[in-house]
Amino acid sequence: MNTPEHLDRHLFKNLKALSESSFPKKCGSCGEVYESSEQFVQKTADVAGRSGLKSGRGDCGGQIVELFRNCICGSTLMECFNDRRDLSKAGLKRRELFGRLMTILKKKGLPADQARTELLKLIHGENSPVLEQMGVKFKSA
């Protein structure tokens, strides 16, 4: 299931607003108010059919994620987030494992988008009938 809403939820799970104080956020063109970062993602539309995500460097040089969304009036709004990516030793190991699993699933013929979605389901504690059907078994920690 890759509906825009579904993608938005996944997209948002990994992001954290750099400055929650920027909410409520008001559109300068129509005055629409977005109370929180969740509402900002839910009530706005993607930009020209694309994810609207852009990576950049913050004022202090750290990696940030810039998210562009179109307000209901059509004006493009932007908010800065940082990635919740865990850069600890354990986090890096998990990412390496995730990458290895992606490679295996793609070799088994699963499209990259779907492989990522199914793996994310497992990470979030959900079932993945697709992976189960493929004979992929997971041990819980």
Added chain:
Amino acid sequence: MKHHSILIVDDEKNVLSAIERALRKEPYTVYSADSAEKALQLIKAREVSLVISDYNMPHTNGLEFLKKIKNLYPHILTIMLTGQAEVEVAVEAINAAGVYKFILKPWDDEDLKITVRRSLESIDLASERDRLLQKVKSRDAILNDLEAKFPGISKVHKDDNGYLILQ
């Protein structure tokens, strides 16, 4: 290359900051304005080579704003930044407002830097072309004066093979 100043116009302050961050290490002065009105005041007060403007802005449409710049300051190059991918908007921007480039949000920082660099290079080339044209015109004027005073002095004689004959 001459030192240039760039003006970014967008009602979304986060966009202004993001472009400023992207161009931070580039050798230009970057000004920003969150409305077309403020941008026009800034252009009056400072020398600006390039304006990068949003399409959707409150009070003034970005296209109208860029048309105004084209009329008032024809030497300023303009780039339109938009989150709308409609071809009609791009065509009108290029045809009616003389927009040099059309960039979609979110932009790629490297592409943006290259686009800005090329825009400014084209300004430098145009000004060099104007300077050389002016030089040629003034030399023409001198030759015309000489010809008026000494008829035939500027006449060039060539042989059958096209070589110049010095007399």
